[in-house]
Amino acid sequence: MDTSDPDLLPEGLEDRLPREAAAATRVMRTIHGVMEGHGYDRVLPPMIEFERSLASRMAGISSRRMFRFVDPQSLRMMALRSDITPQIGRIAGTRLSAAPRPLRLCYAGQVVTIKGAGLDPAREKLQCGAELIGVDNVAAAAEVVAVAIEALQAAGATGVSVDFTLPDLVDTLAAEALPLDAAQVGAVRRELDSKDAGGLVDAGGAAYVPLLYATGDFASAIDKLAAIDAGGVLAGRIAALREIAARLDGRARLTLDPAERHGFEYQSWFGFTLYAEGVRGAVGRGGTYRIAAPDGSAGADGEVATGFSLYPDALIDLIAASESAADKLFLPLGHDRAAAERLRAIGWRTVAALTEADTAAQLGCSHVLGPDGPQSL
Template structure:
């Protein structure tokens, strides 16, 4: 095998794309700072029990594992930064009241999340700890939408769900108490035949439970889905509270395009605790942003705190944007003339890109458009247009 081949679902990022990803990172982190979010940088590798404290089996399957040569304990390469940020809030900062944190770093998946997914992501996100009210969820969704606007995405659509709806149905039927995550996976892929056949696998399952789960598969569409759910689902207090929560979020964010999909649960059974959302946009085959409420994750670190947030992959975000324009640059000859060197320093200090040509060498540039050059005219160094 050639030494330059990369493992499956891993890829290099070349100059023009790498520059745009870095510019997106700077724009978004600066945006989050204006909202009062403080930047943290957790380590790439941690003890496995800390990384997997959320209890999500999906996260466990995506986490690469190794043995620490110093301690002999099991380590994990992070597949998601949210548990790490939760640990920082609960154990290291240990603040009272609201804490806003943001982050950006690489994460590695042991297996790709989908057919077109990469295993290495550059994850950026924000987490808000310490407030259980809808106000925190509203701020998070607003900030996620503004992030899309800053990145240049037009007509982003927010898809809402609440795992409490499906969880209430499962909790009302003791026969499904131990297989909730399996049922959640069937709901996420809208496997109606498998849901209709639940009683064949587990005869103790109530027929009303099967009917309610099958109804969930068709409960997707516009905001009117909430009203349909009230009519078609069991009249359980937990379901009513979850649907009320979704209505509150949509009313608080007028002017945005919302959809509701009560079966799109992903790994929410072991991770999120209340309203969750995804943001979709033209040009991406899957959600660009995912987020939601995950109260209590910090319990493993000593403090169970209300928490909500979102994250996205900058590499995926960049891949769907139009090609980045080339940056204007100036070409300069190689010379040790003090006057030239002083001029080049002044140009760079003013923000210009100046590329000196090495003797006898040509070069190809992917990021820059050389539209000017430095030339010596009548004993003076001048910048002139290239025609």
């Protein structure tokens, strides 16, 4: 990395200039407005917490992904959050532990990781999401998916699609229907994730190969999954997926990849990934899970929850690139201040001249305030 320029930003970090920053603000407000409209109350956890709390509150969140440092006051290790979801779990399990359930909470803020993921070098991202805590059923799952779709569409996303998965599929089948030794489970999961039929056979998971083909458009994929359901052990999950899809009532394109587990390390029986037209990669992910205790254990004692996280940065870039410059009204020296105030009250953005040399064109204005009101340039 070239360090000769003192103003060079570290890899994976960037400034958002006025147009992008304005788009980011609108997207975040819109997403929050949708969640608030469905009864989700916003909380604002801090950017920094004790490392132990952040790293242990949810399985699958590794402290190796977080920036860490020693707090000079407590002399304890601190960390910069890489995911807001564990913080919501902490709030729900401590300060809001006595609040009525189901508890609906939402959030929006920046998260930072030490290293980008895959082909995405970004190390700082905007994360917006909602958590429905205390309930784990079809109604909760359908509500969460529907709110996530509505929030994305309201923010400007088009061609939204949702890919369903069953994160505990291998564990469920391996227990009895398609038995695996404990040592084989991890290898079978990995080969299913990589969609490698030969690798599955080599790992002792030949019986799991048909799962690779129960993917694609939801209606046909769910029928394929039902056809290969060994002993009906997945019947309840298949019925739940069908009901969730029916409740969404065509709001987005639905697909199914039942064996997908990458990114769903802490989800339980249901997970989903969100995509949007023109946006590279996923724009969100969610599902059912159990909130871990402070020692990192979840098990049967962790409180059930269903939620989603949106990462709208790529969507923001797409929106900002397609938008024309917003109107701005130039206010000459000696302008009518009362008129300018009335115009701002109805939504105009004004830019006041500070010297005789200031002009509307120089300041990027589209209109100028004249005797009869705004005049287009």
